[in-house]
Structures are given as structure tokens and as C-alpha cells.
Amino acid sequence: MGVSVRDVAAAASVSVGTVSNVLNRPAKVAPATVERVMQAIDDLGFVRNDAARQLRAGRSRSIGIVVLDVGNPFFAEVVRGAETRAAEEGMSVLVGNSDENADREDGYLDLFREQRVNGVLITPASSDVPRLQRVQDAGIPVILVDSEIGDGSFVSVAVDDVQGGYLAASHLLSKGRRRLAFVAGPPSIRQVSDRLEGARRAVGEVSGAELEVIETAALTVLHGRTAGEALAARDAAERPDAVFAANDLLAVGVLQAFTAAPDVSVPGDIALIGYDDIDFAASTTVPLSSVRQPAHLLGYTAVDLLMKELDHASGDRHVRFQPELVARQSTAG
Known part of the structure; x- marks a missing residue:
């Protein structure tokens, strides 16, 4: 017959309930008690029956x-x-x-x-x-x-993404940029729509500033690169002077496209900011400004x-x- 929870409780001189807490909610038990129960489990070779426990508890x-x-x-x-x-x-x-x-x-x-x-x-x-x-x-x-x-x-x-969008656009505007483009993912994603709302609020506060929205099908590097290539292909006078990407992956793709273009420099011609501040944002070809979450x-x-x-x-x-x-x-x- 296998070792039971009662056997473990007896060996550790604790209640069955304490053994259950050690197995399921160890944060609720004093560290010394956890150590004593775990030692008893090791000594006895106890193996919990998760399937049976789950059926009894109705939870995994x-x-x-x-x-x-x-x-x-x-x-x-x-x-x-x-x-x-x-x-x-x-x-x-x-x-x-x-x-x-x-x-x-x-x-x-x-x-x-x-x-x-x-x-x-x-x-x-x-x-x-x-x-x-x-x-x-x-x-x-x-x-x-x-x-x-x-x-x-x-x-x-x-995270307050409306405020995040406001921070990103305000930063670009503070650098003297006035023709902003928001490279967005699907508008059905709340984070995208909130960041756009914040950017629009910031642009609305600055006379002469404008915001173009460029939707993408997904929030990926590939879709960012496609959007960046389309912007780089425009005549210089028709390009934005700043891009706010809805996340850092999009921003990395945009940066790749601009870096490959012969007549687009970042930040000289177009300033670029992303969102999330993922680990490699600081180590891209041009270190990427971002909004950290x-x-x-x-x-x-x-x-x-x-x-x-x-x-x-x-x-x-x-x-x-x-x-x-x-x-x-x-x-x-």
C-alpha cells in the first residue's frame, strides 16, 4: 500500500491540513514547517495523486x-x-x-x-x-x-496606455516634429486604440501638428518593415518627420526599412519611437526610444x-x- 498524506503528517508531527497547505499553498505555512514536511515526504517516498486530488477539489x-x-x-x-x-x-x-x-x-x-x-x-x-x-x-x-x-x-x-500614447507623441513633438505617423496594429486590440487616443490628444495640443494612422494586420517586425518600406518609398516631402509605432516589434521593422533606404536617416529625417521597451530596444542599430511597461x-x-x-x-x-x-x-x- 502506498504512503498517504496521513503518514506524512504523522512523520512530520503536523496535521493533514498542514501537509495539504505545504503541497498546495506553501506560502501560507511557516518555512520551518515546510522544511519538516518536505523532509518527511522525501524520507517516506510520498508521491501525490494529482488526478485524484483534482477530482476531489474540482481544480488543478x-x-x-x-x-x-x-x-x-x-x-x-x-x-x-x-x-x-x-x-x-x-x-x-x-x-x-x-x-x-x-x-x-x-x-x-x-x-x-x-x-x-x-x-x-x-x-x-x-x-x-x-x-x-x-x-x-x-x-x-x-x-x-x-x-x-x-x-x-x-x-x-x-498600464495607462492612453497616457503612454500621449507620452510618446509629446516626446516627438517636443523635438520639433510636426508630421507624425502612428504605425498601428489591428484597431480591435484595446492597447492599440488607447495608444492612438493618447497620441491624438498630444497632437491636438500643438498648432500645426498632424497625425497619420497606418494600420497593420499584426504587431510584428515583418508588418512594421512593410509599413516602413511604404513610407520610405514616398517622395521626401510626403513622408512624416516622426513615427510612433504601437509596439517595439513594429518599430524594429520600421527601423530596418529606414536603415535599408538610401535617403532616410533616423533620427535625422524621421524620428522613431516604439512601445514596451523590450530588452533589445536599446541594442538596435539605432537605439530605440520607447515607452516602458x-x-x-x-x-x-x-x-x-x-x-x-x-x-x-x-x-x-x-x-x-x-x-x-x-x-x-x-x-x-
């Missing part, structure tokens, strides 16, 4: 997270932040990449419901509330990450909010961080 030890692009270093860092906080609770994180596609997102939401995850963290591909509400109605808390939707019925952690903290805080929801704890259900302007060579002068 997992948290689901769906991001727009797992290949984007910004979202990779968000996931790392979530993993850090989840590990403190003895939980693991299951990652889904929606690729900015609502159908793929739905598939992951269905999978996470089947897996009986403790909660779903999500950066939605659209503002379609009913899809998320179905998950929440199934008894699985939904935490919005880097996003806010609807009437506040979903717990959220986000606390990516790791977003993921960490999302799991922290989930834990409070699961514990029915009181407190703020909506956390909003402020972005920070990081000026580098691409907007110098």
Missing part, C-alpha cells in the same frame, strides 16, 4: 494564461512574472498563444475549462465580453492582463489578484500602472 494546480504573441519579448516577460508568483503558491502556468486570433483564443479558453484551471489570465484579442463571461460563469476567475474591458466586472491589471510586474500582479479572488479577499480589483518614457538615439536631436 494550474493557472491558464493567454497572450497575444508569445514570441513578443514583452509577453514572454509577462508570463515569467506570472510564473514567479504562481510558483510561490505551488502552482504551474499553462501558456496559450492566441496570435491575435479570437478563434485560437476561444480554443485555449475551452481547453483551460476542461483542465479545471484555478483561473485564467488573458490579454484578449478583442473586447468580446461574452466569451470571457462564459469562463467566469463556469466558476473560473478571469483576470485581464495589460487590458481593461467593459464595466469593470473583470478583475484587471493594466512593467511587464514582469504585470504578470506577477495578475496572479496575485487571482489568489485574492480565490480567497475571496477584499481589496482593489483593478490595478493600473503608469508608463515611463525612455528616450534614446532614435529620437535624439
Whole structure:
């Protein structure tokens, strides 16, 4: 017969409930007690039966997270932040990449419901509330990450992207630039529309300034390069004198196109700023100015909010961080 939780509790001189907390919520147990229980587990060769535990509890030890692009270093860092906080609770994180596609997102939401995850963290591909509400109605808390939707019925952690867009455009305007272009991703993505709103507000405050919007199908380097090539192909007088890209990947693509063009210099002819301040923004051919978001903290805080929801704890259900302007060579002068 196998070793049971009761055997571990007896060997460690603690209650069965304490052993359960060590296995599932170690942060709630004194470190010395955790060490004693883990030593008893090692000594006895105890192996937990997760399948049986999940059936009894109706939950797994997992948290689901769906991001727009797992290949984007910004979202990779968000996931790392979530993993850090989840590990403190003895939980693991299951990652889904929606690729900015609502159908793929739905598939992951269905999978996470089947897996009986403790909660779903999500950066939605659209503002379609009913899809998320179905998950929440199934008894699985939904935490919005880097996003806010609807009437506040979903717990959220986000960055003030309207302010971020304002910071980016104001910075370009402060450099004397007046013909701005916003290289955007799909307008259905809230972050894109909010950053555009902020940029428009800044441009509206400066006489003679104008803002052109250039939509792209996705927030990737390839789509940024295509947009940059189209701008570089214009007559010099028809080009903007500054570009604000909706994220750093787009900005890197735009920079690649401008660098390859024989008669476009950055920042001499066109100043360029991105958004997110991913790690390699500082090491591009021309170091890239950007608007910094606390990516790791977003993921960490999302799991922290989930834990409070699961514990029915009181407190703020909506956390909003402020972005920070990081000026580098691409907007110098």
C-alpha cells in the first residue's frame, strides 16, 4: 500500500491540513514547517495523486494564461512574472498563444475549462465580453492582463496606455516634429486604440501638428518593415518627420526599412519611437526610444489578484500602472 498524506503528517508531527497547505499553498505555512514536511515526504517516498486530488477539489494546480504573441519579448516577460508568483503558491502556468486570433483564443479558453484551471489570465484579442463571461460563469476567475474591458466586472491589471500614447507623441513633438505617423496594429486590440487616443490628444495640443494612422494586420517586425518600406518609398516631402509605432516589434521593422533606404536617416529625417521597451530596444542599430511597461510586474500582479479572488479577499480589483518614457538615439536631436 502506498504512503498517504496521513503518514506524512504523522512523520512530520503536523496535521493533514498542514501537509495539504505545504503541497498546495506553501506560502501560507511557516518555512520551518515546510522544511519538516518536505523532509518527511522525501524520507517516506510520498508521491501525490494529482488526478485524484483534482477530482476531489474540482481544480488543478494550474493557472491558464493567454497572450497575444508569445514570441513578443514583452509577453514572454509577462508570463515569467506570472510564473514567479504562481510558483510561490505551488502552482504551474499553462501558456496559450492566441496570435491575435479570437478563434485560437476561444480554443485555449475551452481547453483551460476542461483542465479545471484555478483561473485564467488573458490579454484578449478583442473586447468580446461574452466569451470571457462564459469562463467566469463556469466558476473560473478571469483576470485581464495589460487590458481593461467593459464595466469593470473583470478583475484587471493594466498600464495607462492612453497616457503612454500621449507620452510618446509629446516626446516627438517636443523635438520639433510636426508630421507624425502612428504605425498601428489591428484597431480591435484595446492597447492599440488607447495608444492612438493618447497620441491624438498630444497632437491636438500643438498648432500645426498632424497625425497619420497606418494600420497593420499584426504587431510584428515583418508588418512594421512593410509599413516602413511604404513610407520610405514616398517622395521626401510626403513622408512624416516622426513615427510612433504601437509596439517595439513594429518599430524594429520600421527601423530596418529606414536603415535599408538610401535617403532616410533616423533620427535625422524621421524620428522613431516604439512601445514596451523590450530588452533589445536599446541594442538596435539605432537605439530605440520607447515607452516602458512593467511587464514582469504585470504578470506577477495578475496572479496575485487571482489568489485574492480565490480567497475571496477584499481589496482593489483593478490595478493600473503608469508608463515611463525612455528616450534614446532614435529620437535624439
